[in-house]
Amino acid sequence: MAVPWLVLLLALPIFFLGVFVWAVFEHFLTTDIPATLQHPAKLRFLHCIFLYLVTLGNIFEKLGICSMPKFIRFLHDSVRIKKDPELVVTDLRFGTIPVRLFQPKAASSRPRRGIIFYHGGGTVFGSLDCYHSLCNYLARETDSVLLMIGYRKLPDHHYPAIFQDCMNASIHFLKALETYGVDPSRVVVCGESVGGAVVAAITQALVGRSDLPRIRAQVLIYPIVQAFCLQLPSFQQNQNVPLLSRKFMVISLCNYLAIDLSWRDAILNGTCVPPDVWRKYEKWLSPDNIPKKFKNRGYQPWSPGPFNEAAYLEAKHMLDVENSPLIADDEVIAQVPEAFLVSCENDILRDDSLLYKKRLEDQGVRVTWYHLEDGFHGSIFFFDKKALSFPCSLKIVNAVVSYVKGI
Structure with a gap:
């Protein structure tokens, strides 16, 4: 034996x-x-x-x-979480949704700023523990009450689980701000990667909700804001750049939206989008909206292939506004709060930020844009990893802190 x-x-x-x-x-x-x-x-x-x-x-x-x-x-x-003597950290459940609350211990003469944070991870990775140190840092450095939402994700949960969980938990928090010592006029929503997509979708969905405090500002850190065109300049230029390749992104997108992977090429080639839909939204999706300096490196002009109705029927929910907040109506976009947008040059999602920046500005929404020439997707995660950190990691975190402190 x-x-x-x-x-x-x-x-x-x-x-x-x-x-x-x-x-x-x-x-x-x-x-x-x-x-x-x-x-x-x-x-x-x-x-x-x-x-x-x-x-x-x-x-x-x-x-x-x-x-x-x-x-x-x-x-x-499994990584050990360090306790911060300046914060009280509490794990709660809003219904079935796990959340983590970060509150400064020091007394305050007035209600504090509130931050609602949606973590990244491409619908696959990420958790309350994984993003604990980042949220801890944001809460401490901005002297804010921060709520991080632990939404459901793959492999057990698919669309629209993430949006539903984040929306429900956000509404629960917004209705109880006084309980947590938060100033209703200073609530910021913040998200990274897919969490940035949630920020865009939720700020749009909350437009016109007179029963809730108005969101003061939104922070979108290299968000994905559209699933129509995966041939934008940044998708071509950075398709094989870590830590988010185009292949991995498409697989994650298909898995979350429960689209069979056999339709992957149709999604990449844009053949799953009807011609009339392309024409309707081209003014917002066109690479012509990307400044010329971002198209100098390895970009080939592109147009979608012949329409495939079978692919459309399989993947049409990819075009819902919750998954592509870039295409929301002008009337909605015009009413969302001011934005802080972070983009990284070496990121396939760089152009999503540029397109959303233009959409917001065209509708009169104030945008503060922070672009990192040496940045890459996921870089913020390493801001406190010492030997594994990058200069761009701390730059992003400190830029977000500086912006939020001005709210």
């Missing part, structure tokens, strides 16, 4: 080493590291680890051990 166990023990290190070698090969064969990025070797290392863990998760999923998303979340939630 001892021999099989001995063989297994000897085989496991070889298996894990083999998977890591595979991840390294995949990285160097498929990944682009732009010259403008600082610390490229560090980003290569992090991306190799990311690919290694995702590959392990996919293997475990095929073996029926656990799903890839749950495996990754188990790992990042």
